[in-house]
Amino acid sequence: MLKFFAVIFFGLLPCLASADVSVRDDSGSVVRLARPAQRIITLAPHLVETVFAAGAGSQLVGTVEYSSFPEEVKKVPRVGGYSRLDLEAVVALKPDLVIAWQSGNSPAHVEKLRQLGLPIYISQPNRIEDIASEIERIGVLAGTTKIASSAAKSFLTRLTGLQTRYGGRPTVRTFYQVWHQPLKTIGRTQIISNVIRMCGGENVFGNLDVMAPEVTVEAVLAANPEVIIASGMGEARPEWLDEWKLRTGLIAAQRQNLFFIPPDLIQRHTPRLLDGAEQLCRHLETARTKRPSGAAR
Amino acid sequence: MQTRSRALLILATLTIMAIGSLTLALMLGNIHVSPKELVSVLFGNGNDLAREVVLKLRLPRALAGLGCGGLLAVSGALLQVLLRNPLADPYVLGISGGASVGALLVMLFGVAGGIGVSSAAFLGAFCTMFIVFGLAHGDGSWTQARLLLTGVIVAAGCGAAVALMLSIAPDHKLHGMLFWLMGDLSQSGNPTLILGALVLVVLIALPFARELNLLARGSDIAQSLGVAIKRLRFAIYVLASLATASAVTQAGSIGFVGLIVPHLVRLAIGNDQRVLLPASALAGGSLLVVADTLARTVIAPQQLPVGVLTALIGVPVFLFLLARDSQTGK
Numbered sequence: 001m002l003k004f005f006a007v008i009f010f011g012l013l014p015c016l017a018s019a020d021v022s023v024r025d026d027s028g029s030v031v032r033l034a035r036p037a038q039r040i041i042t043l044a045p046h047l048v049e050t051v052f053a054a055g056a057g058s059q060l061v062g063t064v065e066y067s068s069f070p071e072e073v074k075k076v077p078r079v080g081g082y083s084r085l086d087l088e089a090v091v092a093l094k095p096d097l098v099i100a101w102q103s104g105n106s107p108a109h110v111e112k113l114r115q116l117g118l119p120i121y122i123s124q125p126n127r128i129e130d131i132a133s134e135i136e137r138i139g140v141l142a143g144t145t146k147i148a149s150s151a152a153k154s155f156l157t158r159l160t161g162l163q164t165r166y167g168g169r170p171t172v173r174t175f176y177q178v179w180h181q182p183l184k185t186i187g188r189t190q191i192i193s194n195v196i197r198m199c200g201g202e203n204v205f206g207n208l209d210v211m212a213p214e215v216t217v218e219a220v221l222a223a224n225p226e227v228i229i230a231s232g233m234g235e236a237r238p239e240w241l242d243e244w245k246l247r248t249g250l251i252a253a254q255r256q257n258l259f260f261i262p263p264d265l266i267q268r269h270t271p272r273l274l275d276g277a278e279q280l281c282r283h284l285e286t287a288r289t290k291r292p293s294g295a296a297r
Numbered sequence: 298m299q300t301r302s303r304a305l306l307i308l309a310t311l312t313i314m315a316i317g318s319l320t321l322a323l324m325l326g327n328i329h330v331s332p333k334e335l336v337s338v339l340f341g342n343g344n345d346l347a348r349e350v351v352l353k354l355r356l357p358r359a360l361a362g363l364g365c366g367g368l369l370a371v372s373g374a375l376l377q378v379l380l381r382n383p384l385a386d387p388y389v390l391g392i393s394g395g396a397s398v399g400a401l402l403v404m405l406f407g408v409a410g411g412i413g414v415s416s417a418a419f420l421g422a423f424c425t426m427f428i429v430f431g432l433a434h435g436d437g438s439w440t441q442a443r444l445l446l447t448g449v450i451v452a453a454g455c456g457a458a459v460a461l462m463l464s465i466a467p468d469h470k471l472h473g474m475l476f477w478l479m480g481d482l483s484q485s486g487n488p489t490l491i492l493g494a495l496v497l498v499v500l501i502a503l504p505f506a507r508e509l510n511l512l513a514r515g516s517d518i519a520q521s522l523g524v525a526i527k528r529l530r531f532a533i534y535v536l537a538s539l540a541t542a543s544a545v546t547q548a549g550s551i552g553f554v555g556l557i558v559p560h561l562v563r564l565a566i567g568n569d570q571r572v573l574l575p576a577s578a579l580a581g582g583s584l585l586v587v588a589d590t591l592a593r594t595v596i597a598p599q600q601l602p603v604g605v606l607t608a609l610i611g612v613p614v615f616l617f618l619l620a621r622d623s624q625t626g627k
Contacts, residue, residue: 217354
């Protein structure tokens with residue numbers, strides 16, 4: 001008899017250990033899974049990196065085009081592009097967790113997947129700190145809390161390190177150029193604005209509430225930034241960044257403070273954002289050293 | 298004699314308007330330039346920043362706006378007579394569609410020969426012009442309905458091709474492609490070419506103005522009064538197409554100017570092509586310059602698409618003139 005209870009008890013133990021998990025996603029709704037997810041699909045390239053950082057890379061069964069980091073992800077099946085999902089492909093992979101990107105995926109697509117009964121986690125990290133909590137929450141959903149929380153902790157430690165080191169440095173007026181035609185920059189709410197501030201910089205268009213405002217060359221000349229940073233779309237420094245050299249009235253051009261940061265490091269909301277942030281902080285520091293002695297900027 | 302002095306008065310007023318719009322464009326922007334500073338910059342003095350902004354950024358852009366606006370308006374005026382359809386605009390016969398296909402093809406795939414986006418756009422416009430003309434000409438009977446229908450269908454085909462290219466384009470190319478399609482004067486280069494094209498088009502069109510007046514009353518009437526209809530139509534078609542192609546090549550498909558300006562001018566001064574064509578050129582140019590100035594200043598430092606502003610200015614003015622016209626019982 002005792003043996004019988006023991007069997008039941010120990011038989012149930014794994015179920016208890018992997019009993020239902022739940023977290024609150026970035027849209028505010030609770031995501032509840034009966035057991036940790038074993039088949040995860042991410043609907044944006046940057047979410048893949050977060051999943052891997054949370055230690056759940058081996059549970060990833062599908063993702064979208066342009067997911068390129070880490071190397072292993074290149075073998076994972078694709079379900080279309082983030083803005084043009086192949087819903088059938090998503091369903092065919094039988095995921096038990098779909099991680100969607102609020103500002104990138106079409107809300108109609110996400111709603112459709114929800115109606116099909118798939119559990120959906122909506123991600124929208126708007127501040128750098130959010131990345132750490134995202135790693136942790138995905139760790140909970142994937143049952144990899146241990147790896148995830150240590151990854152989150154080291155992320156926060158490194159973030160605090162950058163903050164204390166550069167946050168109080170003299171302000172550098174910075175223009176971040178997303179693209180040249182149209183000339184696009186970033187507004188206050190964009191995460192890169194956050195990074196600039198953390199490095200002791202000030203986004204010259206930080207008073208705009210739009211995420212990616214289109215501005216005129218004239219507005220840049222009027223703002224006269226001390227540093228111009230651009231990422232472009234590829235691994236190489238964009239040619240148009242150096243076109244600013246012709247505008248000799250700009251402080252950034254005079255002091256040759258035209259810097260390139262690879263887009264994957266700064267435009268993706270992933271743990272690697274800190275690599276990009278570190279580069280940005282160092283560039284601003286370089287700009288500080290180029291100041292004529294005694295001048296404020 | 299009285300009509301002549303009236304015509305001169307109208308053209309003089311419009312010229313002053315055009316100069317006024319240019320002055321406005323040179324003065325307004327993120328960096329404030331007072332009239333006094335503007336004069337000193339134009340005479341080669343002034344501080345560095347003001348000089349750079351006014352001479353290198355604002356002036357080329359404003360002149361390009363003047364040229365493009367003028368070309369689109371003249372082209373619209375010509376096509377409205379040619380097709381005898383009030384809804385005709387420079388884009389109705391597929392010219393801008395062809396230009397878009399050409400430009401986007403180069404942006405999407407690139408060409409080893411190093412064809413620039415502008416030349417590809419011009420080539421595309423040119424091809425469409427020949428295709429539409431060839432098909433519409435067909436067995437030699439060249440009716441307006443047939444030309445219009447052919448143009449509209451070819452334009453629709455181009456539209457589909459554009460949609461297809463946009464949907465297969467990778468994200469990093471999409472930016473530039475959409476931007477080109479929206480039409481924007483900040484990408485325009487040397488404006489002398491476009492201004493030259495405008496002057497040329499008006500000068501070529503003016504000698505035909507009397508014949509155009511007859512054509513506007515109907516092809517039968519024109520023919521019975523001795524107008525060589527076929528030749529005239531062909532000349533007008535080519536001229537309007539080339540005008541559109543140059544404007545689109547320079548600044549993308551800026552909407553609305555070509556449709557509304559000829560009507561506006563017609564409502565204000567009547568339908569005499571001898572005055573209408575140069576007046577449309579000046580009015581179209583001024584409208585686009587003012588619209589573009591507003592586009593970059595209204596919510597500065599952010600920029601709006603210029604097509605939005607041309608419509609926002611043009612629609613109320615047009616409706617006002619239309620209402621006034623119907624009240625006087627014309």
